[in-house]
Amino acid sequence: MPPPGGFEAIKYKRNLPLRGPSGLVILGGVMAVCAYGFYRVGKGNLEKRELQREKVWSRIHLVPLLLAEGDRDAYRRQQAALEREREIMKDVPGWEPGKSVYNNPNHRSAETIVVI
Numbered sequence: 843m844p845p846p847g848g849f850e851a852i853k854y855k856r857n858l859p860l861r862g863p864s865g866l867v868i869l870g871g872v873m874a875v876c877a878y879g880f881y882r883v884g885k886g887n888l889e890k891r892e893l894q895r896e897k898v899w900s901r902i903h904l905v906p907l908l909l910a911e912g913d914r915d916a917y918r919r920q921q922a923a924l925e926r927e928r929e930i931m932k933d934v935p936g937w938e939p940g941k942s943v944y945n946n947p948n949h950r951s952a953e954t955i956v957v958i
Contacts, residue, residue, distance in 0.1 A: 863871075928939040
């Protein structure tokens with residue numbers, strides 16, 4: 843026979859715990875992280891552009907200095923070459939250091955050196 847007051851109620855409902863945030867919360871979090879990432883990328887692009895501009899202007903301002911240094915070096919090398927030629931050919935009568943060995947006035951030696 844049943845106990846007095848009846849049997850205990852049968853627990854048929856599922857007792858599942860909450861399993862984390864909802865889909866909208868996850869979507870909102872992902873969007874927030876992406877927005878922050880794009881913000882940082884934009885700031886990085888601005889910084890990169892500024893550094894590139896600074897590098898270009900520094901190179902523009904250095905060009906005259908580098909050209910002058912190249913000219914001084916070329917002049918020093920030319921004078922050293924003339925001295926070597928003068929020393930080597932000192933025993934040859936009628937030799938003029940630096941004068942073209944070609945008897946054609948149209949021939950010109952390269953006055954500039956292009957280094958690539």
